[in-house]
Amino acid sequence: MMRTRPLKVALLGCGVVGSEVARIMATHADDLAARIGAPLELAGVAVRRPSKVREGIDPALITTDATALVKRGDIDVVVEVIGGIEPARTLITTAFEHGASVVSANKALLAEDGATLFAAAEKHGKDLYYEAAVAGAIPLLRPLRESLAGDKVNRVLGIVNGTTNFILDRMDSSGAGYSEALDEATALGYAEADPTADVEGFDAAAKAAILAGMAFHTRVRLDDVHREGLTEVTAADIASARRMGCTVKLLAICERAADGKSVTARVHPAMIPLSHPLASVREAYNAVFVEAEAAGQLMFYGPGAGGPPTASAVLGDLVAVCRNRLGEATGPGESAYTRLPVNSMAEVVTRYHISLDVADKPGVLAQVATVFAEHDVSIDTVRQQGRLDSEGLGGEASLVVVTHRAPDAALSGTVEALRKLDTVRGVASIMRVEGE
Ligand code: NDP
Numbered sequence: 001m002m003r004t005r006p007l008k009v010a011l012l013g014c015g016v017v018g019s020e021v022a023r024i025m026a027t028h029a030d031d032l033a034a035r036i037g038a039p040l041e042l043a044g045v046a047v048r049r050p051s052k053v054r055e056g057i058d059p060a061l062i063t064t065d066a067t068a069l070v071k072r073g074d075i076d077v078v079v080e081v082i083g084g085i086e087p088a089r090t091l092i093t094t095a096f097e098h099g100a101s102v103v104s105a106n107k108a109l110l111a112e113d114g115a116t117l118f119a120a121a122e123k124h125g126k127d128l129y130y131e132a133a134v135a136g137a138i139p140l141l142r143p144l145r146e147s148l149a150g151d152k153v154n155r156v157l158g159i160v161n162g163t164t165n166f167i168l169d170r171m172d173s174s175g176a177g178y179s180e181a182l183d184e185a186t187a188l189g190y191a192e193a194d195p196t197a198d199v200e201g202f203d204a205a206a207k208a209a210i211l212a213g214m215a216f217h218t219r220v221r222l223d224d225v226h227r228e229g230l231t232e233v234t235a236a237d238i239a240s241a242r243r244m245g246c247t248v249k250l251l252a253i254c255e256r257a258a259d260g261k262s263v264t265a266r267v268h269p270a271m272i273p274l275s276h277p278l279a280s281v282r283e284a285y286n287a288v289f290v291e292a293e294a295a296g297q298l299m300f301y302g303p304g305a306g307g308p309p310t311a312s313a314v315l316g317d318l319v320a321v322c323r324n325r326l327g328e329a330t331g332p333g334e335s336a337y338t339r340l341p342v343n344s345m346a347e348v349v350t351r352y353h354i355s356l357d358v359a360d361k362p363g364v365l366a367q368v369a370t371v372f373a374e375h376d377v378s379i380d381t382v383r384q385q386g387r388l389d390s391e392g393l394g395g396e397a398s399l400v401v402v403t404h405r406a407p408d409a410a411l412s413g414t415v416e417a418l419r420k421l422d423t424v425r426g427v428a429s430i431m432r433v434e435g436e
């Protein structure tokens with residue numbers, strides 16, 4: 001039975017994502033109505049610059065007063081695609097207070113203060129859906145929250161930022177420069193309003209916090225996630241990875257400790273073997289492995305950024321929330337009952353690829369090996385290549401050490417000690433190695 005009275009949707013933000021949400025709502029109106037059981041009506045669009053021409057949108061719907069829009073009282077669903085912490089947070093909580101459910105793509109806000117949003121949704125008996133906040137078009141949060149609700153997830157690992165994957169892919173495959181690749185990603189609508197969020201790893205860390213919280217049924221905030229961006233990754237690192245049969249990716253890794261009593265979440269660049277499925281994730285695509293006790297290893301792959309892919313995820317949530325609304329039900333809220341502590345990076349067990357500039361003379365290798373042994377770090381491989389010094393006389397070498405798995409504290413302690421050796425002229429690069 002189709003209800004004739006439409007469900008009213010308020011769109012907050014009409015940029016890269018919002019404009020696509022409005023376009024799909026208009027062009028697929030009949031299908032969406034049939035799937036929901038009621039037509040959708042775009043009741044208002046809040047923006048910052050009202051005079052900007054917005055194709056396909058009735059200018060009468062445009063407002064700069066987002067607060068008045070969410071307070072109207074007749075809005076069924078607010079779609080928040082403004083981004084950032086404020087005014088998005090206040091607008092979302094106000095929407096709940098005035099009877100609306102909310103669909104958001106705002107990972108920064110969910111990771112910073114999801115607790116406030118979940119509490120407000122629960123208090124007012126409304127839905128908060130946010131599939132688009134992690135990995136663009138890829139259905140990932142709903143499988144974690146619903147399909148895997150009967151299993152025990154132990155690890156989530158993947159590429160969750162399209163912009164940085166695009167940059168690394170361009171640098172690796174076409175030799176493009178960092179700035180040039182970032183400009184291209186921005187022009188394609190992949191980057192955040194402030195691309196620092198992408199390249200410094202904040203965006204991926206926010207997604208890691210959301211994924212870890214959902215996977216392990218605990219609360220993980222942005223500050224709990226160890227974060228390193230890709231600004232320190234050099235062309236030399238990428239070339240060195242190639243020589244080892246690896247490529248460099250910015251990874252998000254969320255793990256349950258072996259004893260099950262704590263979790264970790266981290267984002268950092270890492271070398272992965274070219275044979276690993278993540279190595280072939282190109283451009284702005286994302287891919288995420290989920291390891292669950294009974295299910296085993298699952299891989300989710302698809303477009304991770306951009307207007308249409310993200311709008312697809314927003315529309316999926318919009319349909320789900322509208323169906324709930326018509327059925328006078330709400331979907332699952334936050335599940336944080338395990339209250340597991342989040343351990344620091346020091347306790348994470350990982351592997352390092354360390355590239356050192358050393359004096360090429362007897363005993364140096366032994367000195368270096370001793371430092372590793374003193375920190376209880378086992379060496380997997382060593383590669384040394386002599387080279388000429390600045391006067392063309394030789395006497396310097398490049399030493400590349402790859403370790404076995406060890407606690408990050410031991411690995412970083414080793415690097416600090418290596419820096420103090422007279423024979424170590426410099427630490428050219430340090431990168432973790434994952435996926436083996
Ligand atoms: P844009 O910067 O392209 O769009 C932001 C929109 O919000 C613009 O329409 C802007 O208005 C409007 N806006 C900004 N401030 C206000 C305000 N105070 N009141 C009313 N409107 C305001 O961002 P995106 O569309 O790229 O991203 C939106 C959200 O989606 C963010 O949370 C982002 O992290 C998330 N996201 C983005 C993805 C992507 O690939 N781009 C993918 C997944 C999630 P105006 O048009 O007038 O400037």
Ligand code: HSE
Binds near residue numbers: 161192
């Ligand atoms: N800036 C984000 C990215 C958008 O590049 O992945 C998708 O969340």
